[in-house]
Amino acid sequence: MFEVQGGLMMILSIVLFVAKAFALVDCVGRSAAQLDGLDTLPKRTWLIILSLAVLAHVLFWYPLGLLNLVGTVAALVYLAQVRGSISR
Template identity: 40%
Template sequence: MELITGITLLAAYALLAVKLWALIDAVTRPSEAYEAAGKLTKPAWLLILGLALVAHLIDMQPVGLLNVVGTVAAFVYLLDVRPALARLRR
Protein backbone atom coordinates (compact mmCIF):
# COMPACT_ATOMS: atom_id res chain seq x y z
CA MET A 1 0.00 0.00 0.00
CA GLU A 2 2.87 2.39 0.73
CA LEU A 3 4.22 1.83 -2.79
CA ILE A 4 0.94 2.93 -4.35
CA THR A 5 0.81 5.98 -2.09
CA GLY A 6 4.38 6.87 -3.05
CA ILE A 7 3.69 6.48 -6.76
CA THR A 8 0.54 8.59 -6.48
CA LEU A 9 2.42 11.28 -4.59
CA LEU A 10 5.23 11.24 -7.15
CA ALA A 11 2.70 11.55 -10.00
CA ALA A 12 0.95 14.41 -8.21
CA TYR A 13 4.17 16.39 -7.80
CA ALA A 14 5.32 15.63 -11.36
CA LEU A 15 2.02 16.88 -12.80
CA LEU A 16 2.16 19.93 -10.53
CA ALA A 17 5.61 20.70 -11.95
CA VAL A 18 4.29 20.34 -15.53
CA LYS A 19 1.45 22.76 -14.83
CA LEU A 20 3.77 25.24 -13.14
CA TRP A 21 6.23 25.03 -16.06
CA ALA A 22 3.42 25.67 -18.56
CA LEU A 23 2.13 28.66 -16.59
CA ILE A 24 5.59 30.21 -16.16
CA ASP A 25 6.32 29.74 -19.85
CA ALA A 26 2.99 31.31 -20.81
CA VAL A 27 3.73 34.35 -18.64
CA THR A 28 7.09 34.93 -20.32
CA ARG A 29 5.79 34.92 -23.90
CA PRO A 30 4.68 38.20 -25.53
CA SER A 31 0.94 38.68 -26.02
CA GLU A 32 1.28 39.41 -29.73
CA ALA A 33 2.90 36.03 -30.35
CA TYR A 34 -0.24 34.14 -29.35
CA GLU A 35 -2.35 35.95 -31.91
CA ALA A 36 0.35 35.73 -34.58
CA ALA A 37 0.51 31.96 -34.04
CA GLY A 38 -3.27 31.66 -34.38
CA LYS A 39 -3.73 30.40 -30.82
CA LEU A 40 -5.92 31.53 -27.94
CA THR A 41 -4.93 34.87 -26.46
CA LYS A 42 -2.36 35.15 -23.70
CA PRO A 43 -4.97 36.07 -21.04
CA ALA A 44 -7.02 33.02 -22.02
CA TRP A 45 -4.03 30.69 -21.64
CA LEU A 46 -3.03 32.32 -18.35
CA LEU A 47 -6.56 31.81 -17.04
CA ILE A 48 -6.71 28.18 -18.17
CA LEU A 49 -3.27 27.29 -16.83
CA GLY A 50 -3.75 29.28 -13.63
CA LEU A 51 -7.03 27.52 -12.89
CA ALA A 52 -5.39 24.18 -13.65
CA LEU A 53 -2.63 24.94 -11.14
CA VAL A 54 -5.05 26.12 -8.45
CA ALA A 55 -7.27 23.06 -8.94
CA HIS A 56 -4.21 20.85 -8.57
CA LEU A 57 -3.16 22.61 -5.36
CA ILE A 58 -6.66 22.20 -3.92
CA ASP A 59 -6.96 18.51 -4.83
CA MET A 60 -3.62 16.74 -5.22
CA GLN A 61 -5.22 13.54 -6.57
CA PRO A 62 -3.68 13.15 -10.06
CA VAL A 63 -6.69 11.24 -11.39
CA GLY A 64 -9.36 13.69 -10.24
CA LEU A 65 -11.53 15.13 -13.02
CA LEU A 66 -10.27 18.71 -12.68
CA ASN A 67 -6.67 17.55 -12.49
CA VAL A 68 -7.02 15.44 -15.61
CA VAL A 69 -8.56 18.37 -17.50
CA GLY A 70 -5.85 20.70 -16.19
CA THR A 71 -3.12 18.24 -17.12
CA VAL A 72 -4.49 17.96 -20.65
CA ALA A 73 -4.56 21.76 -20.92
CA ALA A 74 -0.94 22.02 -19.72
CA PHE A 75 0.22 19.39 -22.21
CA VAL A 76 -1.72 21.06 -25.04
CA TYR A 77 0.06 24.29 -24.20
CA LEU A 78 3.50 22.66 -23.94
CA LEU A 79 3.18 20.42 -27.01
CA ASP A 80 1.18 22.66 -29.36
CA VAL A 81 1.16 26.31 -28.33
CA ARG A 82 4.71 26.61 -26.99
CA PRO A 83 6.37 25.24 -30.17
CA ALA A 84 4.21 27.55 -32.31
CA LEU A 85 5.28 30.53 -30.22
CA ALA A 86 8.92 29.44 -30.36
CA ARG A 87 8.80 29.25 -34.17
CA LEU A 88 7.79 32.91 -34.28
CA ARG A 89 10.89 33.96 -32.33
CA ARG A 90 13.23 32.71 -35.07
Protein backbone atom coordinates in the same frame (compact mmCIF):
# COMPACT_ATOMS: atom_id res chain seq x y z
CA MET B 1 1.62 -2.67 -1.40
CA PHE B 2 -0.34 0.42 -0.41
CA GLU B 3 2.88 2.26 0.43
CA VAL B 4 4.16 1.70 -3.10
CA GLN B 5 0.89 2.86 -4.60
CA GLY B 6 0.83 5.94 -2.38
CA GLY B 7 4.41 6.75 -3.30
CA LEU B 8 3.69 6.43 -7.01
CA MET B 9 0.64 8.68 -6.68
CA MET B 10 2.73 11.28 -4.87
CA ILE B 11 5.41 11.19 -7.57
CA LEU B 12 2.77 11.41 -10.31
CA SER B 13 1.09 14.33 -8.56
CA ILE B 14 4.37 16.22 -8.22
CA VAL B 15 5.32 15.63 -11.87
CA LEU B 16 1.92 16.81 -13.12
CA PHE B 17 2.04 19.85 -10.85
CA VAL B 18 5.47 20.78 -12.20
CA ALA B 19 4.19 20.44 -15.79
CA LYS B 20 1.24 22.73 -15.05
CA ALA B 21 3.37 25.26 -13.22
CA PHE B 22 5.95 25.24 -16.03
CA ALA B 23 3.22 25.89 -18.61
CA LEU B 24 1.88 28.78 -16.51
CA VAL B 25 5.32 30.35 -16.03
CA ASP B 26 6.05 29.95 -19.73
CA CYS B 27 2.77 31.66 -20.62
CA VAL B 28 3.45 34.54 -18.23
CA GLY B 29 6.88 35.03 -19.79
CA ARG B 30 5.63 35.19 -23.37
CA SER B 31 4.37 38.37 -24.98
CA ALA B 32 0.83 38.52 -26.31
CA ALA B 33 2.22 39.24 -29.78
CA GLN B 34 3.95 35.84 -29.85
CA LEU B 35 0.64 34.09 -29.22
CA ASP B 36 -1.28 36.30 -31.68
CA GLY B 37 0.87 35.03 -34.52
CA LEU B 38 -0.20 31.46 -33.82
CA ASP B 39 -3.57 29.86 -34.45
CA THR B 40 -4.35 29.49 -30.75
CA LEU B 41 -6.18 31.10 -27.86
CA PRO B 42 -5.17 34.59 -26.72
CA LYS B 43 -2.67 34.97 -23.90
CA ARG B 44 -5.28 36.12 -21.37
CA THR B 45 -7.36 32.97 -21.98
CA TRP B 46 -4.32 30.72 -21.58
CA LEU B 47 -3.40 32.51 -18.35
CA ILE B 48 -6.88 31.93 -16.94
CA ILE B 49 -6.97 28.27 -17.96
CA LEU B 50 -3.48 27.48 -16.67
CA SER B 51 -3.99 29.43 -13.43
CA LEU B 52 -7.17 27.48 -12.73
CA ALA B 53 -5.34 24.24 -13.53
CA VAL B 54 -2.58 25.01 -11.02
CA LEU B 55 -5.10 26.18 -8.42
CA ALA B 56 -7.18 23.02 -8.84
CA HIS B 57 -4.07 20.90 -8.44
CA VAL B 58 -3.13 22.69 -5.23
CA LEU B 59 -6.64 22.33 -3.80
CA PHE B 60 -7.24 18.75 -4.97
CA TRP B 61 -3.83 17.09 -4.85
CA TYR B 62 -5.08 13.71 -6.16
CA PRO B 63 -3.64 13.53 -9.70
CA LEU B 64 -6.37 11.34 -11.17
CA GLY B 65 -9.28 13.56 -10.18
CA LEU B 66 -11.42 15.03 -12.94
CA LEU B 67 -10.30 18.65 -12.46
CA ASN B 68 -6.65 17.65 -12.31
CA LEU B 69 -6.93 15.58 -15.46
CA VAL B 70 -8.61 18.44 -17.32
CA GLY B 71 -5.91 20.82 -16.11
CA THR B 72 -3.18 18.41 -17.14
CA VAL B 73 -4.64 18.11 -20.63
CA ALA B 74 -4.86 21.91 -20.89
CA ALA B 75 -1.22 22.32 -19.82
CA LEU B 76 -0.04 19.65 -22.24
CA VAL B 77 -2.02 21.24 -25.08
CA TYR B 78 -0.43 24.60 -24.28
CA LEU B 79 3.05 23.11 -24.18
CA ALA B 80 2.56 21.19 -27.43
CA GLN B 81 0.70 23.87 -29.36
CA VAL B 82 2.23 27.13 -28.18
CA ARG B 83 5.67 26.28 -26.89
CA GLY B 84 6.22 23.73 -29.63
CA SER B 85 5.27 26.19 -32.38
CA ILE B 86 7.33 29.07 -31.04
CA SER B 87 10.49 27.07 -30.45
CA ARG B 88 10.68 25.91 -34.07
